[in-house]
Amino acid sequence: QVQLQESGPGLVKPSQTLSLTCTVSGGSISSGGYYWSWIRQHPGKGLEWIGYIYYSGSTYYNPSLKSRVTISVDTSKNQFSLKLSSVTAADTAVYYCAREGSGSEYFHHWGQGTLVTVSS
Amino acid sequence: DIQMTQSPSSLSASVGDRVTITCRASQSISSYLNWYQQKPGKAPKLLIYAASSLQSGVPSRFSGSGSGTDFTLTISSLQPEDFATYYCQQSYSSPRTFGQGTKLEIK
Numbered sequence: 001q002v003q004l005q006e007s008g009p010g011l012v013k014p015s016q017t018l019s020l021t022c023t024v025s026g027g028s029i030s031s032g033g034y035y036w037s038w039i040r041q042h043p044g045k046g047l048e049w050i051g052y053i054y055y056s057g058s059t060y061y062n063p064s065l066k067s068r069v070t071i072s073v074d075t076s077k078n079q080f081s082l083k084l085s086s087v088t089a090a091d092t093a094v095y096y097c098a099r100e101g102s103g104s105e106y107f108h109h110w111g112q113g114t115l116v117t118v119s120s
Numbered sequence: 121d122i123q124m125t126q127s128p129s130s131l132s133a134s135v136g137d138r139v140t141i142t143c144r145a146s147q148s149i150s151s152y153l154n155w156y157q158q159k160p161g162k163a164p165k166l167l168i169y170a171a172s173s174l175q176s177g178v179p180s181r182f183s184g185s186g187s188g189t190d191f192t193l194t195i196s197s198l199q200p201e202d203f204a205t206y207y208c209q210q211s212y213s214s215p216r217t218f219g220q221g222t223k224l225e226i227k
Binding site for chain 2: 049108
């Protein structure tokens with residue numbers, strides 16, 4: 001059973017870069033066939049898809065965040081990461097990592113989520 | 121981007137009720153529509169994929185229908201554990217987008 005686990009600082013200062021890592025267990029990112037996504041949820045609000053990466057390194061970012069987002073993958077560690085630059089209080093949210101199948105286009109597996117607060 | 125609009129935004133119902141939630145896409149998405157259930161403090165859980173396919177392990181009282189732009193999620197007989205927030209999500213194109221959610225509350 002695939003499991004995803006987010007990790008990273010829970011507090012980030014305004015204008016700095018938010019960095020999170022998702023560690024995958026029970027399956028290999030490098031086996032292909034899946035897109036690895038980041039999704040966030042502002043407090044009390046709905047879900048916003050940030051972007052995804054394929055094991056090959058190809059990415060797609062939400063245009064609304066594209067100028068500030070970088071998603072990368074480390075297949076040797078079976079991890080993928082999110083960097084969001086120039087953060088403001090509006091980036092305070094619970095950040096989830098999730099897996100979507102190629103040909104099975106739905107988010108079947110999710111991490112438990114991690115709250116990141118942007119505050120000085 | 122494809123906009124997803126759910127209705128209602130909130131709904132009060134009783135155990136045993138039949139409930140229907142609607143999701144409308146701003147353009148045709150064929151059957152690339154998924155439904156999730158989210159409880160407070162938890163990650164969303166996949167209920168229905170490809171508009172009408174029941175995810176393994178999800179009770180059969182949940183069902184989905186629709187294609188094109190209009191979709192519905194139906195719970196045939198509400199159980200206490202079904203009180204949660206429900207989201208639709210399109211996977212027809214990127215960026216992936218979600219509806220704003222429907223909060224199902226106990227009457």
